[in-house]
Amino acid sequence: MVDSTPAPKHAPLAAVIGWPIAHSRSPRLHGHWLKRYGIAGHYVPLPVMPEHLAEVLRAMPHMGFVGANVTIPHKESVLALADVVTDRAALIGAANTLIFRADGKIHADNTDGYGFIANIRQHAPDWIPGLGPAAVIGAGGAARAVVASLLESGVPELRIANRTRIRAEQIRSEFGAKVVVYDWAQAGNMLEGAMTVVNATSMGMQGKPPLRVPLDALAPGTLVTDLVYTPLMTPFLTEAQARGCEIVDGLGMLLHQATPGFERWFGQRPEVDDELRRIVLA
CATH class of the missing domain: 3.40.50.720 (NAD(P)-binding Rossmann-like Domain)
Incomplete structure (x- = not known):
């Protein structure tokens, strides 16, 4: 008899990629939203050296990542590694938001x-x-x-x-x-x-x-x-x-630029309010 039980669906992962990255407030920001909306997902800081950027980006979709924010020094470099670049990211010459699509392609945008x-x-x-x-x-x-x-x-x-x-x-x-x-x-x-x-x-x-x-x-x-x-x-x-x-x-x-990515990755449009400001500043 064939087991028809669907494969377990893993909680979506997102990250902020930079070098260094310990100073980033993005994990606190996205972590608050995940908790507020009861979403079974995770957002983690990923320290990535420039010479490892391409390798890490190609591996992330296979590890359950649905997307990432990008900060210094990678915001320009990711444009050359993305499969799809929005017009505004191309015009600005940098990307801060990546979406790992179901077809395996990396979509780069700039929400600054x-x-x-x-x-x-x-x-x-x-x-x-x-x-x-x-x-x-x-x-x-x-x-x-x-x-x-x-x-x-x-x-x-x-x-x-x-x-x-x-x-x-x-x-x-x-x-x-x-x-x-x-x-x-x-x-x-x-x-x-x-x-x-x-x-x-x-x-x-x-x-x-x-x-x-x-x-x-x-x-x-x-x-x-x-x-x-x-x-x-x-x-x-x-x-x-x-x-x-x-x-x-x-x-x-900082707070508002994060909303389009969170919505794409986790399926919920988050709210920017005073409580979020307090938590990110804490």
Whole structure:
């Protein structure tokens, strides 16, 4: 007699891949959601050296992994290893979310821009991107995601300054005529008349140099946000608030960028709320 009992279904696994990875808050974030929604799944940190990345990615689907988040230094490298790359990941030049499909293919996406905009929408619901120019400080991988999402949201002009000007020039050449490049020495000037201002550098983070861009040109009512969330209130946000600006801290971007991946992997759209913020900050 043939046993018709179906094979046991294993709890889905997801991971965050980086080198190093011990600092990541993603396991705490996804672990909270798994517990909240009663999902029999696991989310684990995976320290992966760059030279082992391809080998690990190809093995993960066979080990029960349904997907992964990707962080430094692998966000650019995974694009060459993925079978399918979304348009936004290709435009940004980096991926932070992988889906291991049933057919064995690796699907790469970038949800950083989604997380950035969702964070603003949650904490500054009256924000209207089309009201005036946006100014972005920095031109690294995170800045590229911010630029893409702001242009898609309808900002009429996007000003950008970076310590290495050539990186800002590269963004202009790839993202088009709405992008205006400022010299680093003139970064304070680009804030004049800007309705949205973003620090997309690591300056101001604990253990990093301070952000030394003068904020005299900031007008009251300007939306100012910082991608740094350690500390939550950076000196940049503190000064902007003192000048009458509306401020949004950077933690929400981390939380919101995680929602599309969690939904794809575990089949549940998770909620970003105050309880989640408390747990991730704890």
